[in-house]
Amino acid sequence: MQKSRAVRLEAFGGPEVLDVRDVPVPRPGPGQLRVRVTAAGLNPMDWIMTADADTAARFGLSLPAGFGTDYAGVVDQVGEGVTGFAPGDRVFGSALSRAIADFVVVDATGEVAANEAHRTPEGVDDRTAATLAIAGRTASAALAAAAPGPDDTVLVGGAAGGVGVFAVQLARLAGARVLGTGSASSADFLRDLGAEPVAYGDGLADRVRALAPGGITAAVDLHGTETVHAARELGVPDGRICTIATQVDGVPAANGANAAPGALAEIARLVAAGRLRVPIAASFPIERIRHAAELQAGRHVHGKIVVDLGS
Missing domain, CATH: 3.90.180.10 (Medium-chain alcohol dehydrogenases, catalytic domain)
Incomplete structure (x- = not known):
């Protein structure tokens, strides 16, 4: 069975509970895309919602859990009935508490903000795209x-x-x-x-x-x-x-x-046009996820933190 990397939590808590594990490569079902993730952006909600069991439950999370929500990458496989996306398309979006992994499976319709894919505009690199959604x-x-x-x-x-x-x-x-x-x-x-x-x-x-x-x-x-x-x-x-x-x-x-429909597309358009920029404060390989999460949790970073998962 083909394996891939993913950040997993076997217990809720701080950065010390984050580990990189070998996991099976997920398969997309009908209406879904499989994305090979190249970059994942960190947000405070990532560590807030996995800090304890009660908070995690409010987000529908249970153990073992993943980590990270914002991602960017390339469509690797499409499920039955998917239209508008094809393997090789560059995409970005959110996958609630499972984005820091070599592969994520998301809905092609993009109707749920935490389970979505959007085309990455030309001129927007993957690191930047991975910071936009949340x-x-x-x-x-x-x-x-x-x-x-x-x-x-x-x-x-x-x-x-x-x-x-x-x-x-x-x-x-x-x-x-x-x-x-x-x-x-x-x-x-x-x-x-x-x-x-x-x-x-x-x-x-x-x-x-x-x-x-x-x-x-x-x-x-x-x-x-x-x-x-x-x-x-x-x-x-x-x-x-x-x-x-x-x-x-x-x-x-x-x-x-609460954001208006189309808000994310407008932000991506502004970035592509050079009218809005996203400072990347630091980037880390997936193997240094604990360091990345510690820096994010410190709340003193100027800009965004990104986890790199490869091109």
Whole structure:
């Protein structure tokens, strides 16, 4: 029986439970594609939903489990009834908690966001394509809730992270002025994205007020609640504030599942056109998955982390 590599968990927990195992090569069923994965992008949800059994159960995961959701690669085999895809097509998408593997099987229809394939546009490399699905959709959904435009000054909390790099650029493309919170070490990185950096921590509202005396009109908090509280202190109405990582009474919350139809295709189009870029902070071979997951879980990475699985 032909074998392939996949990251597997025999117990829920932190990066220490991640192992690379030899597994049977999956076969696509009717309406499915088998994709040879070349790159997989990491997201905070990858380690959050596999950290303990109760959280995993809410995502429908049981042991043994896989790891990673965003992928890019090449169609290797198509199942019965599949139209629109053929072996050799470059694709990207999501495969919930099973993307870090030599092969994934996904539905060809792409109707479920965590079990999908989309054509990779010309001009978008696989590493970049592997970062788009979760972070891109989440940023799009958050900004749709805050609805920034040319007359707005937007505060983006956690602007240097995986979702932040999309949110900053999408807000700028909408014409808004963007202030982005981050550490002192992220200031140049944020400026390069098009945001005006502001240090997070105590006194955030005062620092924002000094940077934007005219006030801010919208905010997205991509980390916790600090940006929400600062925005409220600065008079932003709850309806123009959005969170993604926590719930705050009265404040809209968003995630990738809330993104408008076509949001991911639009993000991929912007990347292909050179209007949106995705900084890759680090890449690791699959054998170093624990190191990659530890770096991601530290939440101090500027940009995205990618696992390479070969060309």
